[in-house]
Amino acid sequence: MTTELRNQEITIQPEDSEVVLSVERISKKFCRNLRRSLLYGVQDIATELSGGKRTSAKLRSQEFWALKDVSFQLRRGEAVGLVGSNGAGKSTLLRIISGLINPDTGSVKIRGRLAPLIALGAGFNPILTGRENIYANMSILGLSTKEIKAKFEEVVDFAEIWEAIDAPVQNYSSGMAARLGFACAVHTEPDIFLIDEVLSVGDVKFKMKCHRRLAKLRENGTAFVLVSHNSHSILNICNTAIYLAKGQLITVGETEAVVRKYEEDLCLSGMEKATGPLILPKKSPDESFGLDITLVCFKDAQGNILETPMSGEPANLCVECFAHKYIDNANLGVVVKSLSGENDRVLYFTSASDNEFLKISPGNTELQIQMPYCCLIPGAYTAKIYIKSGVCSFDVVESFRFTVQADKTISRCLFYQPRTWKVISK
Structure with a gap:
């Protein structure tokens, strides 16, 4: 009716x-x-x-x-x-x-x-x-x-x-x-x-x-x-x-x-550049706590900068820093949240939790988190990145925004699962 x-x-x-x-x-x-x-x-x-x-x-x-x-x-x-x-x-x-x-x-x-x-x-x-x-x-x-x-x-x-x-x-x-x-x-x-x-x-x-x-x-x-x-x-x-x-x-x-x-569009909204390298100024010795983060970016295995990492492909998250002194037990931490949804935390890892305490010499140093596969699905993300030693925090980047893209249909998943396929005849 x-x-x-x-x-x-x-x-x-x-x-x-x-x-x-x-x-x-x-x-x-x-x-x-x-x-x-x-x-x-x-x-x-x-x-x-x-x-x-x-x-x-x-x-x-x-x-x-x-x-x-x-x-x-x-x-x-x-x-x-x-x-x-x-x-x-x-x-x-x-x-x-x-x-x-x-x-x-x-x-x-x-x-x-x-x-x-x-x-x-x-x-x-x-x-x-x-x-x-x-x-x-x-x-x-x-x-x-x-x-x-x-x-x-x-x-x-x-x-x-x-x-x-x-x-x-x-x-x-x-x-x-x-x-x-x-x-x-x-x-x-x-x-x-x-x-x-x-x-x-x-x-x-x-x-x-x-x-x-x-x-x-x-x-x-x-x-x-x-x-x-x-x-x-x-x-x-x-x-x-x-x-x-x-x-x-x-x-x-x-x-x-x-x-x-x-x-x-959400990732780019209000940002001059939401993807690619995030360049930060080096602080003066009076303003610094001993170490300053100067660059955050993604790179491929050959060291070339990646504007946007691809789901299922290798990617290295690189954090360049300038140290005013020698640090023998630095802890690099990364917290990744999704900009879509409800700002959900999707990744959290630190070098200390992997029992990897980093040694940083005075001067310029690049810290790499080498990922054989980027497991994030396509979308917009923001990462909080910090370097500390024990309870002493040297520097923190509150928001490094980036997008992840894909050349295949995987967005219906919560993460990318690296995999191979095999047929076994019996």
Whole structure:
């Protein structure tokens, strides 16, 4: 059954029966000044009441485009990921699709039932009990009272809150509210799921249950729009991806290519040079603690500087330093974090943990961490590098940013595994 929601500029009945969501040239603008925004709102209402036409396609003073001419389609059983930095317009796009706000230009076409998981439990009334909120929430998502009764026990079993089902939701922990919110949404069995960073809440057991349930729904034809700052989630769940930046559609296509483009831009953002050598000035003897890091870079086996190391290929992380004195037990440490995702630590090693205490003579010295294979997957990273001796710290580089590239499809993994293949006949 199809319906037309005129007040949300949403028309249902796409031409292709497999297309469950079609976003066509969506644009949305906001005003940075609250008082002026209220004035514009009154003017727009007055224009509509008088039968005039709003000039939605033009910006007025202090307005900006949160989204501008964004278009894409989603077919049954597909999953599309939205990537982009904060303020790119991802959440605005989801709110327009869900009908929470209206676009200024463009239209959204949907087929079937849509369930937004923009904030788990956000629609709950804190005074009502969990039981009452299940009926209220699922009815808003389109189920009849009879359907809710049939699914009630399954919802509570999934949320694992039988002991608190008749307690007010305001007494629930954030984890309990999250479990109940997700349980309500997934048991509506929608045709389209809008998921905005909600899978990052809850304990490990609950996350595993969520992913299993989502996989089952997708097998049954449910389509997904997923927003996440964790690139691994996008890569492992989504067929295609959309890259937004400042409201503009940068690229759309195969997930790995889109995520790689996003991560490359993320690494270069705000940096004159995010890859290649990091050159640092030598300190004066009065400012130095005895040793100064002067250069950080990657080199190949022949000593040539690598602008970007390649996954699965040899690479040496080189740290050049100038010592004002002899140091016989230096400890070189490296902490590597991913700039995508949640700034996760992906590597940590020190020469001391490998029982390699380095001897550094006065003058210029190059310290090398020789890696027969770069095991980092393609992406953007930052490394903290320090040299110390015992509790005495000589120098530290807080952020050496670099990208890792690849000439093969390996981004769907957490790391690169060096390997060989062999066939043994028996």
